[in-house]
Amino acid sequence: MASDSSDDDRPLARGTHMSAATISAAEDREMDRTDSKARPLPPGVSVRNGPVIEDKMDIDSTPNGTTKRKSRSSVTQVKKEESDSDDGAPLAKRQKSKHKQQESDSDDEPIAKKNGKLPPSIKETETLESSDDDQPLGTKLAQRKASIEKAAAKEAKALRAADKKKAAAKKAIKEESDDDEPLAKQPKKHQSNGTGSSAKKTNGVKVKKESESDSDAPIAKKGKKVAAPAKKASAASKSAKVKEEEKEEKSNENSEEEERGGGVSLHNGVLFPPPYEPLPSHVKLYYDGKPVNLHVEAEEVATFFGSMLHATQHVENPVFQKNFFTDFKEVLDKTGGAKDMDGNPVDIKEFKKLDFTKIYEHFRSISEAKKNRPAAEKKAEKEAKAKLEAPYMYCKWDGRKEKVGNFRVEPPGLFRGRGEHPKTGKVKKRVMPEQITINIGKDAKVPDPPPGHKWKAVQHDNKATWLAMWQENVNGNYKYVMLAANSSIKGQSDFKKFEKARELKKHIDRIRADYTRDLKSEVMAERQRATAMYLIDKFALRAGNEKDTENEAETVGCCSLKYEHVTLKEPNTVIFDFLGKDSIRFYNEFQVDRQVFKNLKMFKKPPKEPGDDIFDRLTTTQLNKHLSSYMPGLTAKVFRTYNASYTMSRLLKGLKADGLSMAEKVKLYNDCNREVAILCNHKRTVGASxxxxxxxxxxxxxxxxxxxxxxxxxxxxxxxxxxxxxxxxxxxxxxxxxxxxxxxxxxxxxxxxxxxxxxxxxxxxxxxxxxxxxxxxxxxxxxxxxxxxxxxxxxxxxxxxxxxxxxxxxxxxxxxxxxxxxxxxxxxxxxxxxxxxxxxKEVALGTSKINYIDPRLTVVFSNKFKVPIEKFFSKTLREKFRWAIESVGDSTDWEF
Known part of the structure; x- marks a missing residue:
């Protein structure tokens, strides 16, 4: 298969070793010479989570334990790791934005180290698949996964056949109706491409325009299915039917614009955190055993650290301490430094001499006092807070009243980050009105900024989906005030995401067949692309965009993996160890197809060394461009949603709940959800509690x-x-x-x-x-x-x-x-x-259920087994997935 771009367009990382452009038969044979005689385990499932003893690699480490990486440049520079959704960000800012995930249950979270020990492997952990036979769990799950993929291929062929039949029936109706019209009014015939259609074919797949599919249309706008016409139907009725369908198709083309409408028209801005209240005169920061006086700005920064002494996982982290102390010293220098009780300067040089105990005790006593207040006082405070927030809670969007998501400006504090983030502990500065851009309707009154301040800018972009935005100082990310998760706009975004995954069902067999064939391609770029697609499809690795390593956390995905991130063990075991999204350590061990193992061995072939790219002839942009040739809008991240939803749909099909109690039915659903998380490698760290x-x-x-x-x-x-x-x-x-x-x-x-x-x-x-x-x-x-x-x-x-x-x-x-x-x-x-x-404890059920499993499957389970939807979706999630609950209704036979 032809490559998407020429070798001239390939990314060339300066100072690194590149793979050859082509692969000879001799090189392929060379990879087989070191084959182990051990029998390969079945591919497709994570088999272990534990330490890697790698004595062959010499990896340079930085003081915080992360690996030094050589810079990587390419034709396309993207400064953002792939996020699950960019839908909310403005087009001009999407590449720079970094949205916070809804729960701590990130599906890319590995089973990380804890207290010097790593948790047991899947084989050693009891799951829904445990039984008395001698077959290892990893083997059984791999077989289950293979069975699901086989069913997917069969279903894809059936769906395409059905579509072809419908298209033929529709064409017959149209041609018959055209025959009944005057010659001058008949549509012009297009030149045939030999398949009865003028549509362009790429990768052997007919690529339709976006307007030819109703998968992305709102539920209310979706085109009706075309049934085969009755033989006795009149030509006039057929003609009317075709015209009606054409009208619906045209409506579908404009459905997104109609949904977006005029955008935001009216809102009341943002709610700022309260100003800092200085500490009482008797509460001081101590340095070298003596109390010191600080400028109010420096004192506020000191309280950030002092108030969280109970969070030992942060305050005892050397990186956290170092970053905090650096920023604290900057504030001290700017505000005149610290002074003793007599007004003499105190030179604060060492972090270990700082004592925040009195500050911590002060805030702890305030917290205890709040807890012990009378109920009437708590109620009064709650009512006052609700009254203060009421004006910000709703906005007008294209004439409709919509709930606003997070209208509060984040208060200042210390950045914590996730995983091994290199900037943990840095000071998040107070956001001022002069940093905030307001987006509002042209004819609406602009909300007033706090007295004595002004907004950075006011704009009237009715295509943007945000109400206000600003840039935070730690990572330089843009923060947005968006509509709430239960708004019609957010619901439409979720609907489109899952419909896109449903559309992938029709093409998945050809995609898998193509990348399996290209695993042996003579063209290095194609072989690397096929290997990356295999890993993304089979193991739910994120595609991973290139990073600006000087300014961003050193996180990677599949396409940006380095030499040191991949360890190979004969005959077909691959160990991944890298910092993934949000600086969470991704550590996992997989069994792969033997050809994939050989390819990775080739991609690591000397003279490559630590710091060199594994996929040095592939970028995420090139990968997604290739995927879009199979299906409009297809990107690497769609596979995560498809695999989770399709796997869940197959598991739910075979369920029987006769005679089970309500609790047993709920556990039955969770068992399926858990298996999805295992098969799709949606892992999380075991919680401390x-x-x-x-x-x-x-x-x-x-x-x-x-x-x-x-x-x-x-x-x-x-x-x-x-x-x-x-x-x-x-x-x-x-x-x-x-x-x-x-x-x-x-x-x-x-x-x-x-x-x-x-x-x-x-x-x-x-x-x-x-x-x-x-x-x-x-x-x-x-x-x-x-x-x-x-x-x-x-x-x-x-x-x-x-x-x-x-x-x-x-x-x-x-x-x-x-x-x-x-x-x-x-x-x-x-x-x-x-x-x-x-x-x-080791799988992220929340992440799977909320982000990757089509919520309509949960609604169907609820209907079929008469389990209240409240057992699976909280009130917030029921509002978020209202579109799914309403579209499925009481149905028990809706299928993904």
Missing amino acids: HEAQMEKLGDRIKGLKYQKWRTKMMMLEVDPKLKKKKGAEYFEREADLTDEWIQNHQKFLVEELRTKIQKKFEKDNEKLAADGEKPLTDKDLKERMKAVSELEAKFKKENKTGKVEPEGKNPTVEKLEAAIVKLDERIKTLELQSADREGN
């Missing part, structure tokens, strides 16, 4: 088991003969309910009751005070606390006698048995939740 949460959940389960055992003991008190009837085993205590655990749990229950009574007492007093009534006294509290003493005495007696007195009004065996049934249901539900959480 995971173990504590699991322990707490385990205690809740044991608490219910203890309650169940106590209930059985009550049954024996009501009817001692039950022990003989039901057998002694029925009344035995479970092994994990040891005497020590029970005593600790009893203490917990006593304290829980005490706290509950105390809080109820305080709440009752607040209510009485609000109603102007006499408050309760300490005597009333003491009376209520008698219940605590009674519970302590009860537990003491039970532990001594081994008997449990029946509780409740008129206890009977039947009532107690009914209580045990309910307890069993609660235990089962919590055990399902526990298994679900444990299985989800």
Whole structure:
């Protein structure tokens, strides 16, 4: 297959070693000489997450542990890593913008190091695929993935055949209707290309104009499907039908402009954070054991660090400390430096001599005081905040009232970043009105800036989707005030994204066949492109754009991988280790096709060395240009959405939920979601609080088991003969309910009751005070606390006698048995939740569900198995995906 561009257009990274332009048969054979006799594992699934011991590579490391990279230049310089969506940014700014992701569940997050240890591999972790057979999980998942890809190829051929049949039927109708019109009015015949169509073919695929597909049209505007005409239909009715379809097609061409309408017309600007309040005179920053006075601007920067001493993962990070101290010193120099209590200058030279303890204690006391305020005071503050924010919450967009997303200007503080970001700890300066550009309708009143200030600029761009913008100082990124996620504009953007992925279904088999063939191409550029497409399609790697390494974090994607980011192990294991999006370490180990392994070995062939590009004859721009020849608008990132959604649709098809409880149905959905995350490599770092949460959940389960055992003991008190009837085993205590655990749990229950009574007492007093009534006294509290003493005495007696007195009004065996049934249901539900959480700890279910799985699939599952959609989508997500819920309706047979 011909290359997209000539060798003259290839990126040439100065000072690096380039791959040869072509590959000889002798070079191909040379790659086979070192083949291992070991049997290759099946390709397609991540098999391990753990350390790499690489003793053959000499990698230079910087002080913060990241690898030095040689600069990479190309014909097209792009200063932005690929983001999931640029839709919200203005065209002129999209390449510079960097949008924040919705959750911390980024799907590119690797299973990173923690406390010097890496988590177990997939093989060692229990998942939905665990079974008693001897087949490794990685092999089973690879086979599942291969099966899904085979089904995708079969479906693609069927879809194209159906489209061809519809097109032929439509053409027949049109030709017949043309025959019935006067000759002068008949349309001119176009020259045939031998296929019955004048459409251009590229890569063997007919490329339609955007207007020929209704996949991107709003739901209300989508063209109706054309059914085969009835034989007896009149020529007049056929002609009318064709004209109606042509009218709909023309409507589809302009659908996007109609949706965009006149753009933003009216809003009230942005809400600035409150001004800084200086510290009390007795709260000081200490240097070398002595308090110092600071200018108010320097003091504010000191509070940024002092207020977050509890966030040890940041404040104990050497890079964070270094960046903060550098910026703090700059502010000190600008504002006259620090002085001691006598007014003498203090030269602050060493970070380790700074003591922020007093500042931290001050802010912690403020936080505690806020938590302990009366409910009435909290309510009043909430109402005041809502009143302040009300004018900014909505805007007018083309005459419609739309909710604004984040209208608050980010307050100053310290940049934290994600992963191993090199700028973590730098000071985020306060954003002033003079930095903000307002976008508003021409005839609308421009919102007033704060007194004494003015806006940077005011513009009237009715095609832009933002209301206000400014540039932050740390990374130079542009921040935008956009419409909320549940707005019609955002919903349309999501709809188009998933429709584009659905359209890929028709072409996926040919794309895969082509890049599989090109894996053996004699042209190096084609072989590199095919290998990159394989990795992006199979392992959900981001394409990765080139970076300005002097000004941006050194993050990479597939096309910008360096020599040191890829480790090869015979016969077909590839280990990736690099900083991905948001500086998150991507560390994973994959089994690949043998030809892909050989290609990567060739791309790393000497004289290449650390710092050299793996894909030195490929850029993301070239890759996406090639992909667009298969399908208009197709880019590398569409594969992520397609693979996740198509995999989920195939998994949901085979589900049966007969006789399952609601909790089991929810877990069934999560199991499918989890498998999508594994197959598509949507990983995340295990949360720091995971173990504590699991322990707490385990205690809740044991608490219910203890309650169940106590209930059985009550049954024996009501009817001692039950022990003989039901057998002694029925009344035995479970092994994990040891005497020590029970005593600790009893203490917990006593304290829980005490706290509950105390809080109820305080709440009752607040209510009485609000109603102007006499408050309760300490005597009333003491009376209520008698219940605590009674519970302590009860537990003491039970532990001594081994008997449990029946509780409740008129206890009977039947009532107690009914209580045990309910307890069993609660235990089962919590055990399902526990298994679900444990299985989800290393996979990003939220990321898959929100960003990559078509929400209409979730709605269909909800309808089919009668599970409330609230079980899967929060209120915010239900608003975001309103278009999906409304378009599917009550249907149970909608397919991706």
